[in-house]
Amino acid sequence: MLARLERFRLIAAGQAEVLVLIVDSDGLLVERRLRAGELTCPPCGAVLAPWGHGRPREVRGDLGARLFVRPRRSRCTACQVTHVLLPEVVWPRRMDAAEVIGSGLEIAALGLGHRQIGARLGLAEGTVRGWIRRFRHRSEAVRRYFTVALVALADDPVMPEAAASPLSDAVSVIAAAHRAAALKWPAMNTVSPWAFAGRAIGGRVLTCTSPTS
Structure with a gap:
């Protein structure tokens, strides 16, 4: 109120x-x-x-x-x-599509640094470093959000095993929640996990508040 x-x-x-x-x-x-x-x-x-x-x-x-x-x-x-x-294919205040940023975060979850990720994606190191820093800051809140979503979506939810870092945990549970959503609604198979994530959390994958535009 x-x-x-x-x-x-x-x-x-x-x-x-x-x-x-x-x-x-x-x-x-x-x-x-x-x-x-x-x-x-x-x-x-x-x-x-x-x-x-x-x-x-x-x-x-x-x-x-x-x-x-x-x-x-x-x-x-x-x-x-x-x-x-x-x-949903783009996130607020981002020059790169959700799927591109998500690919970078998935690679970061494997332990690679921003220089290697930038080289793989053909993007500036500073751009990738910014994604990773922001996602690390948001990772625990994102993990909690999509853990709740996974429980709500799956009939018999299986939680991802603990990963090497909070960032990796958040990436894993987003993927698990997307799989659960695709089982519940087959049309979700045509939506990338990162477009799904952005829409589910209101664009707040990398930012903690709803940004202005």
Whole structure:
């Protein structure tokens, strides 16, 4: 309740808030759901309405591919908070696709350093180092979140064995939760574990709060 009152205070003061909402990568599906009133505001639960588009951005995909994204924007019909609808294949404030970052984190879980990972992925060492540092900082919170998700998704959940580091533990449980989700919903097999992870945790794989955009 206090958080909601603070949002109304910011709006009243003319400081419009913008949040990120991770959605399906199928833009046509998202548009249909948005116009049908099927998307709701996470803070207050009211219906989201169309509200233009975010700025176009280029995201680096796997094997050097370039993804051009222009996220849809929406606005809550009740609390007036604006949401950028970001497709699950990308994460907030990242120039690389979720699958690319996830591949780097999987390699890091095997014990390789950022220089080796950067060379394998063809990316700057500093970029990879930033991913790893942020994920290490978030690893325990991510591990807990996806452990709960695994228990909720699997009929007979099998917890991954303890790994060499908290980062590796977090990577393992994300993979296990994705497998459980794919068994429950076969269509999830077409979604990468890292797109699944980003959508499940609201884009907060590398950041602890919902970022602005």
